[in-house]
Amino acid sequence: MMTDNADERAQNIRMIRNSAAAITGSPGDLQRIRALRFTKPGTDDATWQKMADLGWIGILVDESSDGIGLGMSEFLGLAEELGRALVPEPLIAVASIAPDLPADLLADTLTGALVVMPIWQELVGDASLSAVGENATLTGSADRVPSALCAHGFVVQTNDGSAYIAAKDCTIEPSDTLDGGTYSKVTFNAVHARPLGDLSMARERATLATAAYLLGAADRAFEMTLDYVKMRHQFGRAIGSFQVIQHRAVDMKLQLEITRAVLADCVAKFETEESLDARRMSVSRAKARASDTAMLISRHSTQMHGAVAITDEHDIGLYTRKIATLFNQYGTASTHRRRYDALSRTVAAMPSDQVA
Incomplete structure (x- = not known):
């Protein structure tokens, strides 16, 4: 079965x-x-x-x-x-x-008629969710909110609980990002809020999926780099024939395959573990690994392409800029390693019947 x-x-x-x-x-x-x-x-x-x-x-x-x-x-x-x-x-x-x-x-x-964007960034500026039910309001602001301009509404996580806010009631101030997208400052000035339930696991799902997105971007960047070193000639031969380039390509491939295996293991644990802390551990492990691998592939791809990699005309630059924009989203690699360490101590201290 x-x-x-x-x-x-x-x-x-x-x-x-x-x-x-x-x-x-x-x-x-x-x-x-x-x-x-x-x-x-x-x-x-x-x-x-x-x-x-x-x-x-x-x-x-x-x-x-x-x-x-x-x-x-x-x-x-x-x-x-x-x-x-x-x-x-x-x-x-x-x-x-x-x-x-x-x-x-x-x-x-x-x-597709409604785009609801979550905001998990910590609110600042006397942030609070006041009252409950139909009379609830939200005050505060959140920085670096991705894709805020296409949202019809936001789901905001606060220390007082989560709430849904209509985008038309907010002030949205966008700033361009390196990859050509936007991060926005979203301000709530005593706006009407609809209280919702616990949404903490939604962030874990998004973090794990972002790790997979980074893996996909890095994998494609690696493929483009391999194609380039096969056709780029120097000293009368393809640069891909040089041993130092071959060794670096092997290192890149190895890191990609390790990351793919880690993500497969982490998603399996995420779907089967009953302990929330154990599931969060799998998310942090995946995100830390994917972020590091994506940045390594980005750096090596740039170096192996040479000067053309930093031009806007070459597509490899689209990948390196996307990776640079996303690799810290939902937490840096070091943040997730610290979280993994803390959670592993908590899980280790649990009775065995509570972990499984």
């Missing part, structure tokens, strides 16, 4: 990866990505609607709630394909929070 389930899951992952071609197009075709850079909001409504029509927004939502009821393994497979194509639409954040939305917000989110 377990073999049947594993085979079905593997088939689901292959199918979801193949479906990504409807959005990502052919490998190496980055015209859409280039056209969206440094525009506002930096995403495409038609592409978002395609994602909704394909069921991607509801990939983690139960079929009983009109989702497609797949798991984190399938979600990470999709996220990796999005990373390979540098897709800028905020599917990871929205799909991660979708399972925790109330029915009315979820229904519009799944159709």
